[in-house]
Amino acid sequence: MRKILVLNPKGGCGKSTIATNIAGYLSINGQNVAVADFDPQKSTEDWISRRPAHAPKISIAGVKGGKLSVPGKTDTVIIDTPAAIHGKKLADFVKSSETMVIPLLPSEIDISAAERFVDELFSLKKLINRKIKLATVANRVREDTLSAAKLDYFLNHMKLPGGRKLPFITVFRNSQNYVKAAEKGLSIFEFAPAKTTYDREQWQPLMKWLMSQRSLPG
Numbered sequence: 079m080r081k082i083l084v085l086n087p088k089g090g091c092g093k094s095t096i097a098t099n100i101a102g103y104l105s106i107n108g109q110n111v112a113v114a115d116f117d118p119q120k121s122t123e124d125w126i127s128r129r130p131a132h133a134p135k136i137s138i139a140g141v142k143g144g145k146l147s148v149p150g151k152t153d154t155v156i157i158d159t160p161a162a163i164h165g166k167k168l169a170d171f172v173k174s175s176e177t178m179v180i181p182l183l184p185s186e187i188d189i190s191a192a193e194r195f196v197d198e199l200f201s202l203k204k205l206i207n208r209k210i211k212l213a214t215v216a217n218r219v220r221e222d223t224l225s226a227a228k229l230d231y232f233l234n235h236m237k238l239p240g241g242r243k244l245p246f247i248t249v250f251r252n253s254q255n256y257v258k259a260a261e262k263g264l265s266i267f268e269f270a271p272a273k274t275t276y277d278r279e280q281w282q283p284l285m286k287w288l289m290s291q292r293s294l295p296g
């Protein structure tokens with residue numbers, strides 16, 4: 079069973095939105111998907127409870143003593159995490175998965191916070207030993223030059239140990255499509271096809287990466 083972790087300590091950066099959209103994409107592509115919602119706010123579990131009957135079923139993973147319990151046939155579990163995860167909790171989450179997706183907001187304040195987080199992340203053994211593959215995605219990017227310039231700055235200035243580059247996969251625009259789809263318990267892959275064409279295109283690089291060996295260690 080595959081485990082995909084969605085994590086960034088920054089509140090509201092899009093963890094639940096990205097977790098539910100990955101879950102939606104994989105489930106409409108025939109996978110048996112579960113989500114593990116570690117956030118006491120339970121917004122991802124609430125999203126599942128809003129899913130219409132016609133949408134492919136996504137299970138909720140139970141969590142007991144830090145261990146996941148999922149239906150036997152589960153192919154992939156998407157792990158949604160709360161904000162403000164640092165230290166041992168961060169290390170425990172990172173230990174539990176092979177693939178990690180980090181949503182980033184492209185504002186100056188968020189970029190500084192993200193730099194500190196990436197520093198902390200790269201002190202972890204599992205990352206040093208490359209036992210987890212990670213990707214960053216920029217979320218809620220406004221389609222103006224200022225926002226794009228900040229993102230460029232961020233990507234070019236992020237320094238990683240050993241001269242490694244931060245793996246950056248794609249940009250998701252700021253769009254009400256995400257809000258409206260989530261209200262209905264849907265991903266953008268299941269919602270208003272004519273309106274979400276551009277958003278779904280923006281997701282292709284992430285899904286291509288997640289479906290390939292490149293997102294798996296070793």
Ligand SMILES: Nc1ncnc2c1ncn2[C@@H]1O[C@H](COP(=O)(O)OP(=O)(O)OP(=O)(O)O)[C@@H](O)[C@H]1O
Nearest residue numbers: 089090091092093094095161218251252253256257
């Ligand atoms: N690309 C987007 N365009 C427009 N709105 C978005 C986008 N991504 C997320 N949102 C909205 O931003 C808000 C925060 O997103 P979300 O709940 O996914 O963040 P989070 O990181 O899970 O937050 P928390 O840290 O509180 O768990 C939500 O209202 C969500 O609908």
Ligand SMILES: [Mg+2]
Nearest residue numbers: 093094117121
């Ligand atoms: Mg959340």
